[in-house]
Amino acid sequence: MKNERTRTLLEDAAQRGIAYRESCDARPVAPSAAAIDATSRFVEPLPENGAPDEEILALLDEVGSPATVAMAGPRFFGFVIGGSLPVSVATNWLATAWDQNVVMHEVTPATAMLEQVALNWLVDVLGLPGGTGGGFVTGATVANFTALAAARHRVFADAGWDVEADGLIGAPELQVIVSEEAHPTLFKSLGMLGLGRERVVRIPVDGQGRMIAAKMPAVDGPTIVCTQAGNINTGAFDPIGDICEAVKPSGAWVHVDGAFGLWAAASPPQAHLVEGMQNADSWATDAHKWLNVPYDCGIAFVRNPPDLASAMAITADYLITDTEHRNPSDYTPELSRRGRGIDVWAALRSMGRSGVAELISRCCRHATKFAAGFSAAGFDVLNDVVLNQVLVSFGNDVTTRRVIDEIQREGTCWCGATVWQGKTAMRISVSSWATTESDVEMSLDAMLEVARRVT
Ligand SMILES: Cc1ncc(COP(=O)(O)O)c(C=O)c1O
Structure with missing residues (x-):
């Protein structure tokens, strides 16, 4: 009986985890305002008595999952955050x-x-x-x-x-x-x-x-x-x-x-x-x-x-x-x-030496592609792109901040802001195995569309 309940619970967790990962490709990277508001459902006094395990897992998934930023997905370029490899999630x-x-x-x-x-x-x-x-x-x-x-x-x-x-x-x-x-x-x-x-x-x-x-x-x-x-x-x-x-x-x-x-x-x-x-x-x-x-x-x-x-x-x-x-x-x-x-x-066992090399160099190639796309569209790339980081300015500091806010709201991808040597910039960090060439193209198109509209 005890084993059976554990099995049901862990299988439910696995199914929910799988569904979450599958959703990351298509969903907006940032959560909606409604999803964030709904996290207030977690706020309650310490319960006097416990609740059924499956109810707790369902609450976590139904309220928590939609309020996450899709960092495990292919188009999250904030901070320096790599999406976890499926094998390492499984282990x-x-x-x-x-x-x-x-x-x-x-x-x-x-x-x-x-x-x-x-x-x-x-x-x-x-x-x-x-x-x-x-x-x-x-x-x-x-x-x-x-x-x-x-x-x-x-x-x-x-x-x-x-x-x-x-x-x-x-x-x-x-x-x-x-x-x-x-x-x-x-x-x-x-x-x-x-x-x-x-x-x-x-x-x-x-x-x-x-x-x-x-x-x-x-x-x-x-x-x-x-x-x-x-x-x-x-x-x-x-x-x-x-x-x-x-x-x-x-x-x-x-x-x-x-x-x-x-x-x-x-x-x-x-x-x-x-x-x-x-x-x-x-x-x-x-x-x-x-x-x-x-x-x-x-x-x-x-x-x-x-x-x-x-x-x-x-x-x-x-x-x-x-x-x-x-x-x-x-x-x-x-x-x-x-x-x-x-x-x-x-x-390391799953990628081997050659797979790690390919992951690193692929992310760097994606970063170069982002930089070339912004330069070709007439926006300033502030750094020499030697690795996976790209800094883009969309004009003055206020405009750059507005573009970044709009990009985050638009939802195709997510990039953050920084100040580089006195100038506000958008930071792109390509750090995930999940990002493909078409994710870069899709993100670039969406970001340029926002930038042209706002600037
Ligand atoms: C150069 C450098 N050092 C230290 C850190 C801190 O790393 P963590 O957040 O994993 O503690 C970072 C994070 O981005 C970093 O880029």
């Missing part, structure tokens, strides 16, 4: 049914092994140095935090200070160098590590947002240099190889925030953009962005895994830490967590 569902807590290898052998394999494959496909270690975290914000915790450990250890034991009060001076264009989450990570969001040296950038390597200060004493692979607006890359060459001989730790840009390494036409990044000490990336696995999944990589373990590992009598195996929780801020690496394993 995510099965792994949820497993309900594994990936703390220790001994009690989650299958999951721990899958994550180890996924990590090795990631190091391979991203061209990171052999032996690089890492951990699966919620996203690039926490990946930056995690990798920088390892950096903090190493640079203080080299100066004879045990930061994990003794904290920062009384610690030696530490210099943190960042780009003026570092992603806000990098500053947040530095703040969470006690290194200060503002206690940094900011390096100026060029017109594409790339750090100017010649402006690096002299490096002396404990130093962490944070570089970026993939500017959130332009997609541009810092000259990471040059920066490594300049600062590594003085013992600085170089970190790369490659939330989406690190994936350029997996695609031969784009790999030159990350040249020299293998010489860094740590890297952060997202799998929920360009590897197209479901939320949430980021990865922190550290060249010398013991530096990460020194920052993250704990012991307790009730935990099985005395093991010959890699314990996943030695490399992540969390103790308890889901097996995020399983979806990464599935995505």
Whole structure:
């Protein structure tokens, strides 16, 4: 009886999930105002007594699904959001049914092994140095935090200070160098590590947002240099190889925030953009962005895994830490967590090296096509389109905002707004396996039609 009810419920969830995914191709990308208003049906006092499971699932689907933005569909180009691959959704569902807590290898052998394999494959496909270690975290914000915790450990250890034991009060001076264009989450990570969001040296950038390597200060004493692979607006890359060459001989730790840009390494036409990044000490990336696995999944990589373990590992009598195996929780801020690496394993197993390369280069080709379409129609493309990001201006800031609002309302596709070096722009980010050439054409036609009407 119990099994039968579980089966009926999970089959219902699967059917609803399938119907939702099938609807994403055709429905307007943004939800209607009525659908958003209807979410007020969720607002109720905590029920005194429970409700039937099938009723709860139906409520979630009938009220929740129409009020989602179709991020899993082929024409969502906002932020940097990749639609999840069907195989990784399927493995995510099965792994949820497993309900594994990936703390220790001994009690989650299958999951721990899958994550180890996924990590090795990631190091391979991203061209990171052999032996690089890492951990699966919620996203690039926490990946930056995690990798920088390892950096903090190493640079203080080299100066004879045990930061994990003794904290920062009384610690030696530490210099943190960042780009003026570092992603806000990098500053947040530095703040969470006690290194200060503002206690940094900011390096100026060029017109594409790339750090100017010649402006690096002299490096002396404990130093962490944070570089970026993939500017959130332009997609541009810092000259990471040059920066490594300049600062590594003085013992600085170089970190790369490659939330989406690190994936350029997996695609031969784009790999030159990350040249020299293998010489860094740590890297952060997202799998929920360009590897197209479901939320949430980021990865922190550290060249010398013991530096990460020194920052993250704990012991307790009730935990099985005395093991010959890699314990996943030695490399992540969390103790308890889901097996995020399983979806990464599935995505890489399904696409292989060539499929990942094709996904990355296809998205970049789509971005180039968007840029060419807007330029040909007489609108300004503000960035050099080197990756998957395109910035378009439709004239002055007010008009550009109006065009973006109308595009979102029209519903064929969805793009957001930004301000690039003082100018309001529409951001297009092509990050999904689901986007086809005809989605690009359909979206371009719809956006140009709106732009001509509004401008
Ligand atoms: C360069 C960069 N770093 C960090 C992040 C934060 O990633 P997440 O939202 O996955 O934490 C982003 C998000 O777009 C990003 O582009």
